[in-house]
Amino acid sequence: EQAEEELNAANVAWQAQEQLLLELRSKAAGHLHERQVLEGQIHRAEITLVSLREQEASRQRELVTARQRLAETRVAVQDIASERLGLVEQLASDSALLENLQQEIATQTQVVTDSQDQLAELKARMVAANQHLLGNRELVRKAREELEAVNKQLYNLELRLSRLEADCDGMVKRLEREFAIADRAGLHSTLQSRIQGEERQGKLQEELLLLGPVRVGALQELERLSERIAFLRSQEADVLTSRQSLEDIITEIDQIMAKRFSESFAQIRRAFIRVFQELFGGGEAELRLSDAEQPLESGIEIMAQPPGKNLQNIDLLSGGEKALTAIALLCATLEVKPTPFCLLDEIDASLDDINTKRLMQVIARLAQDTQFILITHSKETMLAVDTLYGVTMPEHGVSQLINVELSDIES
Template sequence: EKHIVERDIEQRTTSLSNLAESSTAEERAIEQLRGQQFETVGREASIRNQVSSSKELIGRIRAHVERLESEEATARTQVSDVEIQLNTAREEHSGQQAGFDQLKNQLHAAEETYSKYKTGHADAVQIAADAKAQEESFRHRLQTIGELAVQRAYSTECVQRFFNHTRSLDWSPLGILADFVEVEPEYESLVEDFLRRELQYVVVVDRAQAERALAIVKDVSKGRLDCLVRNGSRTPELPAPIEGAIPLSGVIRFDDRVSHFSESIGDAYIVDNVDRAWELSERYPRCAFISRSGEVVRGHLVSWGEPEAHGPLSLKREIRELDRKMTMALRRTATLQEYAAGLDRLVKESESLKARLSLELQEAEKAILNSDHRVRSLAADLDRAEQRLTVTIAEIARLVEECEEAERSLAGHEHELVEIAARKADVDEEIQSRSERSEQLRTQTDLLRRDLAGLQSQLAVLEERRSTVTREIGTLAEQAADLEERSNHAETQIQQSVEQQEQTRERIRSLEERRRELVQERDRLDEAIVSATTSLEQLRGELHEAESRWDETRGLLDSWKDRHNVLEIEKTQVDSDLKHLSETCFNELNETIESVCLNFFEALPPGELEIQEQEFRGLREKIDAMGAVNMMAVEEYQQAEDRFQFLTSQHQDLLDSIRDTTQAIDEIDAVCRRQFKEAFEAINAGFTQAFVHLFGGGHGELRLLDGAGEADAGVEIVAQPPGKKLQNVLLLSGGEKALTALALLIALFRYKPSPFCVLDEVDAPLDDANVDRFAQMVRDMSEQTQFIVITHSKRTMETASTLYGVTMEEPGISKIVSVRLN
């Protein structure tokens, strides 16, 4: 019975598959036809819209052509009238231009004369001002160098402090040795470098003054000070002549009061080069030989030093040179000022003649400008009228051509609509026929499916009956075997339980003894912990007091540094203001600030002074802006007026754009701040969680730095590993820094996940415990992110699902090797 039912099911299944294939083919064909139908309908709608648009366009073009033909007739009449008016205006303008040219030639000759005198006067004034500026420059430089000489700026710090102190006393030394010597310019740098220390000797009258000077150094200025006692009663001995060498004392001229110092340098000579110095030092080992390049050879000792840019000798030479230049500048300034005064008289005379001719020319120019303006206006009107006529004719031709093109396009669209209607009817008929065929196939399929379902139910009943009998037989056999096995197992368990009971009793006795020992050990450890805690609290108190004292000292130092910086800034501002006042006095008053300070001026109230300065600047700007008389001022005014109107409209547009842009920026800033706050809070929470997981405890957080807005504030990472106090991340060890960075990376990934993440030996500074926590974190995050980890740690490798070995057998060439896991 089962085989008969299975054969009937197979026949029904084959028939059902054939019907399903036929039905699917029909439905696929119907879908294709419907797609064609939809395309045809869409195309028909599009063409109908184009036809409607073409008809509307043709109507608008024809109405526009009629309006343009009317405008063409009006434009032709306007061109004729403007041509007549333009010819009349040009004849009047020619007559006025002849008289104007004659006056213009006379004025041109007067202006050339005036310009020549004016240019000569301006050049003379500028040259005189330059000479005056050069004179002031020399004076300021001389004053500055004089102050440097008085303050001993090029002396050692000890010498400067010594002279600064003696200014407040009733006694002062004669000066330093550099004040009493003169050196030939050729050897100045050599002498200054060789006698760098000796030139700082303080010259005193006698031994008592020397002892007094040394006492000042010991008590006040500190450092080292050398004193030279004046002695002009003895003539120094001349140095021994050496062939090829110049005695150093021969190029230095000493004052009579310090002439005895030349004996100290009697063994010093100047030679041409260092080779010559070595040669002479072998013959005269007790003498010093100075080459022109700066090397000093004495016996077997040679030395050289970088020459100083400035020194006391160069300072004295520069003062003498400035005195000479100052005298020449004073003479040149006086001569140039007399020449400028003579040119100023000639300028005034030529200016009066030019003013008279300018008035006559202005009257003639007004008449010409009026007629010229009328001519240009009429010419512009004529150009506009002709341009309007040309544009109208071209527009009419273009519209006629466009209308013809639209009519041709309309005819083509109507013909295409007829073809589309025929295609749509054919598609509808074919869809109808295929739908009927598909319905018949669907009916036959339903009948076959009902027969197949009945046969399948009958087969299932037979299968169920057979399987039930088979299961009952197997169950009875299994129960018998199980009962036998359970009986044997129960006897074995009874014997084992008796043995385990004895072992457990023995174990309980040993654990009780171990518990008593541990209780005693715990009591001893509690006492040790209490004593260690007391000592720790004392140390913490001492540390807190030391930190408080350190903070107070550091605060006091910072306050003094701030005060010093404020004073430096005030000094710079005062110097800048003084320089600005000096330049302003010279540019505005043509006088130095010293001469202005010598004069007396009545002080104005602050409010009135500001009003007077504003009025002065306004008048000065107006005079500079006026320049020469512009003959085309009327025309330029009209152009400027038009340009002003255009720029005004553009300015308003810019203001509107700025307002809109500012509003958009404010909105963007608000969104940015909100998004930043949300992101920061989410990342901070993720960082705290990841930090605790990786460190196995502790605390970590992100903080915004103070002193900045929320949008541009910096972010500080604060970490507290287990067993340590809260501190900045920069104070952590290498491994702790690596774990903290990983915690931040994980927080960023959780806020904005990425499909891939590459970690290059991040576990190198970590110990085994931290590597395990890091590997567990990677495993947890691998569900959302694909990790590529480069590592040498075996514990990290155990976490990976896939391993690749990379080696470099040859320099610069890497390759992948197989990795076998055991």
């Protein structure tokens, strides 16, 4: 609008100068003695008219340029608005999914914590049971020692019994000889029954020692432990179910990540091939996954074929070719996923003037979506930027920052 107002003002001034020129010419025809003065005024008016016409043409060009920039800006604003709506929707979806996952993880974490507490309690009970078992083993050891002592006593008693039987036989013989007692069988039967009774009593005492002390609440303890084991088994089943649910969620997340990574990788691959050819002025390039079946764990192989060379791995290229290939990959990534801000520190240090010009053409295209700050010593890079900042030292130990708006100088 300002340019149109200036253009209208220039037209009015031009018309005024033409009117003045006509008046001067009429006066020159009628007044010959004022001819020289009028001719000078006419000459100045013609010069002013030419200047106004040049200004009018310049304003026309500026107006056309401003209208083009306005149209491009409107298109860019519409694209940004559309992209913003898409990002807002995606952010809302991702936030909802993240919230659900966090709630599920919190629930499963609580279940795992409860299971760990129950497991710790069960381990404590197992330790107590082991200690009780050790105590029972100690009682068994003592019972065995007592049994050995009883067996030793029994051996002594058997030895004594043998002696008594020998004495008894001697006494029976003496009774037969001296007192003529003939009922030897009855006497022997009586003695044998006594011996068997003593043996039966010894065996029952050994069995009682092996059984140990009687526990009155053993059945109730067994029932309580059985219920506890059943409860812990149900808790274990819940933990296993939760674990399977978490594994399913992780698998689903991995699938979503793998899908998004594959889509982004395909876009970056196409952009990399295009930017590589633009920077090298031809050639071929390729991005490959070392393991396409596992994209999230796979490495990335970069193949490059500069003009006039064979297709080979990036490790076999020269230093400048490696740097330019890496720059192509960086620019391709920024083209697919632009960032609001990008700082490049002497990225053109290993490039010649021709490659630097090509790089600046790519950066100029990317600058529509990303603000770039370049640290450089290259003249070609300095000539291609919009604003140039420099640090000088007019005095020792005193730094001074200067800036030049190259866009204003060009206009």
